[in-house]
Amino acid sequence: MKFRYAMVCSSNQNRSMEAHALLKRQGFDVASYGTGAHVKLPGPSLREPNVYEFGTPYKQMFEELRRKDPELYKRNGILPMLKRNSAVKLAPQRWQDNAADGVFDVVFSFEEKVFDMVVEDLHSRDHVLMKSVLVINLEVKDNHEEAAAGARLALDLCQEIEATESESWEDSVDELVAAFEAKHRRKLLYTISFY
Template sequence: MYEVAVKAQTNPRPESRNTEATGQVDGELDPYLADGGVRQRRRGGRMGAEGKWRFAMVCSSNMNRSMEAHSLLGRAGLDVASYGTGTHVKLPGPSIHEPNVYDFGTPYGTIYDDLRRKDPDLSVLPLNAVFPLFYSVSASSVGSWYKRNGLLPMLKRNTSVKLAPQRWQDNAGDGVFDMVLTFEERVFDLVNEDMNNREPRLMKSVLIINMDVKDNHEEAGVGAKLALELCQKLQVVDGDWEEIIDDLMIAFEKQHKRKLAYNISFY
């Protein structure tokens, strides 16, 4: 089953009349359409300009999962951006406890050059090095496995998509999105927390979905394909997406055996 992530109520809701049907109180837009976290969008057709949705892919460092999805969705012609929610960008270093740390906004090309300059061998460390939980490689195969899962090819791919990793919490100037897809629960929570801390001004709804994807090269590729399929399904919805979102989520979960969680927030 799908999950609906409910955010904590931050504003008491005054008594209102007919808000669910019209989004108005005594002829005025009700600013409290959204108490309790799962907000009701004002009715009136599908999201996005002329039916085209604007998507955001979000992981922790805007390096692997979100960028793999950004690259694939972009090639498919979708309107997409990508972000991370961490305090800094972290990549494997000399040891698990010594990651390479960069500020968001540091160009991917600069990070690429820095890693090559520091130690060429770092370029063949696995993406999993930051996440020891996902280690599953024998000592005999570690050398060839590292080569197949290098950082430098990932960074080179990223340079072809955009200039630098961007932080979700700093993206207010990037405009609004129709759907945000996160790739782990912690990132999902941070995106919802950030949206909950923003003062709703436009009453423009945004659908926030989480699909857990392990942070390694293979899983990022699988996750990107699933992200593309999900986004394409949403983009072709005829009419109000909120009328079919539950059924769409359930069908997607059954088809792909992937658990999804979603929330609706407002700009």
């Protein structure tokens, strides 16, 4: 694989990690991030989420929630999600705090407000490399079924990007996006930013 990808979602680590897991299994160079202030996982009610700091190991979250209410967190899919996440990487990372992780060629977000945050963050950095990065928003509802479908769509688009000439991908991005939108009947937001 010739490109490096980042999957970014808000704070619950479902959509970005589903895409990260699928792309990693397919051999892509991929990382995943959240943009929120904390990792928020559903709790017993909307007013009682489980809140963790970025960097808290997924296994620790899994064990704590399994002790609290194993039936609830199994039923709502949180325990299986945390188990999947821990097989992909140690702990959630925050996009804004991990600029030193390297340079990405393509960054996917799964909701427009995250797309805006990523683009704003990239624009506020010093552009020392003047290396382009394609930022794409693929709108995906935040539930386990939609996250799985969104991951497959992200994989499809990544495969199309990989099939382009690495030197001229910027010239063909409009055609790639138009073909993807026509094939999947999904509208994408995208822009090119710089490192």
